[in-house]
Amino acid sequence: MSDVSWPTGVEPVVPIPGYPNTWTHTPQRPAIARAPGRTELAAPPGIARKLGVGTVNLAERVPGKPAIGQLIEISGRILDEDGRPIAGAVVELWQANAAGRYAHPIDQALAPLDPNFEGHGRILTDADGRYAFFTVKPGAYAVPVQETWWRPPHLHFSVFGPSCLSRLVTQMYFPGDPLNALDRILCSIPDAAAQQRMIARMAPPAAVGDRYLGFSHDIVLRGRNATPEG
């Protein structure tokens, strides 16, 4: 099915040299093509209801007690492949704190936790497909593998679009960081332009104000924003 395949160079090439988990987790057999039926085309209309949405400010969970780090606003639009905004998409963001540590039991890094920063939020896009979070710029962290490398500061995004095809889990990077070019995960995307599209842009202070440093980042989901047929 040509309409479900990804454009050349956009998908990560796996397994990734130097990232041993990809050698043990990536299926050996190619994915099997199947005709898209009702289960594949429809998507649950109630995900936002089930999960609950509304956390926008990760940086200041308790008013007056901001997290440590560079306060940032990250905003942008969720679009379909025709560039049309996707309203009502569930957008999840999670990240390390400014020291590069996740508030997660699995993360045993030396870097300190910040009691004022938990680092995850979930919202719905508005009628223009727009989302925005206030947070802090995450720190870099080393991946605990034998030949380690440093993950550049990045945000994790999970997005639910209007169909199963448009479900996306991705990461966003910051412009100008020297670790970007060394990151085995970002660099697994073969097409240079596709890599660039994963890097946010600076947003002008005029649009954001003087409390938060602004970044903007659009995410394009697969599929056309059409109601799935029955």
Added chain:
Amino acid sequence: MFPTSQQTIGPFFPRGFIADADNDLTRVTAKAKPTKRGETILLRGTVTQQGGKPCVNAILECWQADAAGRFAAVDAEADPDFIGWGRTFTDVTGAYEFRTVLPGGFTDGTGTRAPHANLTVLGSGLMRRVLTTVFFADAAGDPVLGSVPAGLRPLLLAREDGKDGKLRVFRFDIRLRGEGETPFFDL
């Protein structure tokens, strides 16, 4: 426009994103009353990597029709207390569990579909999500099962595994790579 590339979900998908009833498809939310339609079942299994080692904090998303084979998005008669979607994570042994209803079969443009649930797996080391389908009974004739090489089809059948209390338990293990590798689909 080009779609944004996939990246791994990583090892640290927040526990705070997973609420009590997220793996319970029989309730829309933790506070909602469970659906009255259909047979409630438990779908259990493990997610393992090469060599049978468990995948810890892998994220699974389950998506299925209601007990009568209907989807709310396309059928006004669908069960109003059932959205057909849930999410969970694997524990340190790689184990997961969904509480759901036995899905109904239906007919769509691809043919007559046997009772099934679609599962998405995301995890550390998985740069792209993987998608599979679990069937709950004899699914001969199902067009999706039919697209799988005959020798691999048994890998997509849930195995009935006794009862937990009054609920029937179905087991479905997902092996990402290597011996007994689960068949995965392109969408």
